[in-house]
Amino acid sequence: MATTATLDMLDVTVLEPRMKHPTIFEWFDALRAGEGFIIHNDHDPKPLYYQLLGERGNIFTWEYLQQGPEIWEVTITKLALTDKESIGELVAKDFRKAQVFKKYGIDFCCGGKKTLEQACQEKGINPVTVEQELSAIPESNTTGDTDFKTWDLTFLADYIVNIHHKYAREAIPTLQEYTTKIAHVHGAHHPELVQVAKHFTNIANELESHMPKEERVLFPFIKQLNAASQKGEKVDRPAFGSIQNPINMMEMEHEAAGGELEAIRALTNNYALPADACGTYRVAFAKLQEFETDLFQHIHLENNILFPKAIALEKEVLK
Ligand SMILES: [Fe+2]
Ligand SMILES: [Fe+2]
Numbered sequence: 001m002a003t004t005a006t007l008d009m010l011d012v013t014v015l016e017p018r019m020k021h022p023t024i025f026e027w028f029d030a031l032r033a034g035e036g037f038i039i040h041n042d043h044d045p046k047p048l049y050y051q052l053l054g055e056r057g058n059i060f061t062w063e064y065l066q067q068g069p070e071i072w073e074v075t076i077t078k079l080a081l082t083d084k085e086s087i088g089e090l091v092a093k094d095f096r097k098a099q100v101f102k103k104y105g106i107d108f109c110c111g112g113k114k115t116l117e118q119a120c121q122e123k124g125i126n127p128v129t130v131e132q133e134l135s136a137i138p139e140s141n142t143t144g145d146t147d148f149k150t151w152d153l154t155f156l157a158d159y160i161v162n163i164h165h166k167y168a169r170e171a172i173p174t175l176q177e178y179t180t181k182i183a184h185v186h187g188a189h190h191p192e193l194v195q196v197a198k199h200f201t202n203i204a205n206e207l208e209s210h211m212p213k214e215e216r217v218l219f220p221f222i223k224q225l226n227a228a229s230q231k232g233e234k235v236d237r238p239a240f241g242s243i244q245n246p247i248n249m250m251e252m253e254h255e256a257a258g259g260e261l262e263a264i265r266a267l268t269n270n271y272a273l274p275a276d277a278c279g280t281y282r283v284a285f286a287k288l289q290e291f292e293t294d295l296f297q298h299i300h301l302e303n304n305i306l307f308p309k310a311i312a313l314e315k316e317v318l319k
Contacts, residue, residue: 007036007037007038008027008037008038009039009040009073010023010024010038010039011040012024012039012040012045013040013042021048021051024048024052025052025055028052028056028060028076028078029132030128031128032078032128033078033117033127033128034077034078034079035077036061036075036077037076038065038073038074039073039074039076040071041073041074042070043068043072044067044068044072045074047162049062050158050163051162051163051166053159053163054163056135057135058147059078059135060076060078060079061075061076061077061079062076063075063076085115085116086113086115087106087107087113087115087116087119088113090116094137096137100134100137104120104123104125105123106119106120106123106125116130148305149305152226153222153226153309153310154222154223156301157219157223159301160214160219160301160306161214161219164294164295164297164301165211165214165215165298167298168207168211168291168294168298169211171287172203172207174287175284175287175291176200176201176204178280178283178284178287179196179197179200179201179284181280181284182196182197183197185278185280186277186278190274192267192268195263195267196267196268199260199261199263199264200260200264200288202256203257203260203261206253206256210250210253210257213246214302217240218243218246218247221238221243221246222306222310222313225314225317228317229316229317234317235314235317235319237319243311244311247307247310247311250302250307251303251307254299254302254303257295257299258295258296261291261292264288265292268285271285271289
């Protein structure tokens with residue numbers, strides 16, 4: 001890349017561990033379309049790639065300049081994706097974007113043919129600010145489908161682990177703490193909170209055994225099937241007979257976790273907060289809803305995209 005020499009370099013090795021990812025995100029968010037920077041690290045920053053993809057979307061390029069064994073350097077460049085799409089198209093794909101345009105007084109109906117860049121220029125607004133708010137809208141089931149369905153299965157399996165399994169592992173201890181605390185403090189007046197804490201413990205226990213099964217057995221086999229299909233090779237029948245068997249088990253476990261979340265929703269009357277709810281009470285309910293959204297998207301990707309495709313793949317490549 002001709003511009004590499006002029007790019008700023010972020011030395012990640014000198015940052016405190018907890019500051020590494022936030023600092024990289026800060027640098028990324030400050031980029032204008034077309035701009036980039038280099039990250040310098042002492043291990044492969046691949047997990048960051050998935051995190052960036054999950055949280056900011058497919059709006060950057062990732063180019064290794066050095067790949068170990070001691071030093072890894074990657075150029076991250078922000079793409080000018082929204083340049084190509086008109087505001088009307090952006091809203092058609094995801095109506096929630098309309099809210100952001102409304103806030104900045106950008107006309108997305110009659111003026112919808114303009115690009116974001118043009119509309120911002122006319123209004124004297126910095127397009128980077130608007131772009132950041134647009135990309136902060138999380139992927140939803142309806143808008144995410146088209147993309148995920150076209151993804152390579154190995155890539156999708158890695159994405160699920162790096163985004164959704166990682167999220168669950170981070171959120172579970174926090175939520176266990178919150179749900180236990182509010183059950184303890186408010187359980188006398190709100191006995192349903194004791195039930196909520198129990199249901200959440202069930203979810204935590206289920207996921208703690210569920211995710212490693214996917215990571216150690218099912219997903220590696222899916223990757224093996226995918227690689228064989230790409231190379232035109234055949235695969236031996238696995239020890240578990242057919243992929244349908246572990247998939248049936250995973251789907252049953254998904255249903256169980258979904259059922260626990262439904263029970264929490266019913267017990268809390270759709271997370272309605274009582275008048276005497278304290279700060280932790282509020283945060284616990286907000287976080288539980290965030291957890292529910294993430295788990296439903298996670299299960300959607302597995303049940304509706306990854307698993308059916310893997311079953312079809314097995315039919316194709318099994319000896
Ligand atoms: Fe999973
Ligand atoms: Fe799963």
